Amino acid sequence: MASLPRFVPILATPGSLPPPAVDEQWAYEVKQDGQRAVAYLPGDGSVRLLARSGADITPAYPELAALGRALGRVPAVLDGEIVALDGQGRSDFERLQSRMGLSGSPAKAARMAQRVPAQLVLFDLLFLRSGSLVRQPWTERRAALEELGLDGPHWSTPAVVVGHGEQALAMTREAGLEGVVAKRLSSVYEPGVRARTWIKIRHARTVDVIVGGWVPGRGRLGGLPGALLVGERHPGGLRYAGSVGTGWSDAERTRLAELLRVAAVDRCPFDEAPPVAGAHWVLPRLVGEVRYSTRTKAGRLRQPSWHRLRPDLAPDDIG
Missing domain, CATH: 2.40.50.140 (Nucleic acid-binding proteins)
Incomplete structure (x- = not known):
């Protein structure tokens, strides 16, 4: 990972939906309830996962090792959330807790991966090939992420919707999900900052x-x-x-x-x-x-x- 720069994840600010007058300037994603992770893929088939704290959590999730091979020889740094899904396909933090903290116990992590498989939900691309993308607007980073086609057995790039924030929030409420994250289309990626351009809206x-x-x-x-x-x-x-x-x-x-x-x-x-x-x-x-x-x-x-x-x-x- 020596050739890849380190990134501290951007953080979303708790808040409410953007005003209807600017709704079309925002994208909406389902808010996941899991463990934040930045994935470093140097292009040699390997992957390293770092938690928000900077701790190396790669050994805790052996099923995500194949992500490096899926991307091949393309160096990249991806931002996402590791989740465990319930029977309805919703992220369930209580299920994920049985997977967390196992980096020092590879054998137990492998057993738990069979019982409670993890999924890496990808939502941003910070570095690709030889350059950082953090100063590019969200729309360009998102397009580059989607072009990678990263949808596999234990990782996915879920869809987003531009505008229609009220409908997106209502849909997540009806589905029993935690809420949405609104991201301004023009926003750059601000490592380590609790940004006003990313807003998390939870259902109360x-x-x-x-x-x-x-x-x-x-x-x-x-x-x-x-x-x-x-x-x-x-x-x-x-x-x-x-x-x-x-x-x-x-x-x-x-x-x-x-x-x-x-x-x-x-x-x-x-x-x-x-x-x-x-x-x-x-x-x-x-x-x-x-x-x-x-x-x-x-x-x-x-x-x-x-x-x-x-x-x-x-x-x-x-x-």
């Missing part, structure tokens, strides 16, 4: 939850809740749904601290006590609304964020 899901405990914050948040431990009612009791550590203003955090102190109890109200160090338990009577992205197979909320307290609801009203 909400759920009413019951607060069963909390964990104190640190530093200036000492004595205040750093995270709430929340659950969902079911016929047998209260099932732990996860830890929520973002979404409050200072005033809301202070108000929650007062309510939690009044409701303090010694016994965990969840069916099974979550393995959370330093937890304080409360009577399960406070109801809140939480935003989240998806759920794990165990029902835990992924990327939860506090939205609001629901004083209009009692615990028995939900579930």
Whole structure:
């Protein structure tokens, strides 16, 4: 890989769809939920995969080794996302987690590749043959990527749509996907930058939850809740749904601290006590609304964020 320059991946900025007046100036891709990877192919049939951190993750995904042979003697650097697909063909981060962290265990990585095969979703081309493409507009990089024809058993170049952002977002919602990434057609590739020319738009899901405990914050948040431990009612009791550590203003955090102190109890109200160090338990009577992205197979909320307290609801009203 000595002849290939290193690239730190560009990052997308969370946001909303571009205004309708400029919709045709943007392309839309399905947002994948996996592990970001830059693939270095020096043209000798080999491939090296580097994570966003710069760590070499090549040994963890032996099924992607054939990508180098598929491209042949053309040196290239590709940007993409490694995913594991569920039964409906959607990226499933929980499935992928069983593949991550295996770079030091090639034998186990090979076994897991049979059980949970990985797919490299390619969406940008940073270097081709003898020159960098990062200063070229997205449209030219995308055209060059498509000309490579990289669609194989464990890698693909999914389609994109120009304009029609609202329809693209609605389609991903109906399909149960995480959302879309909007990319300005004229945008250059900015290595290591969280760019405003790449915007990720996630579908916001909400759920009413019951607060069963909390964990104190640190530093200036000492004595205040750093995270709430929340659950969902079911016929047998209260099932732990996860830890929520973002979404409050200072005033809301202070108000929650007062309510939690009044409701303090010694016994965990969840069916099974979550393995959370330093937890304080409360009577399960406070109801809140939480935003989240998806759920794990165990029902835990992924990327939860506090939205609001629901004083209009009692615990028995939900579930």
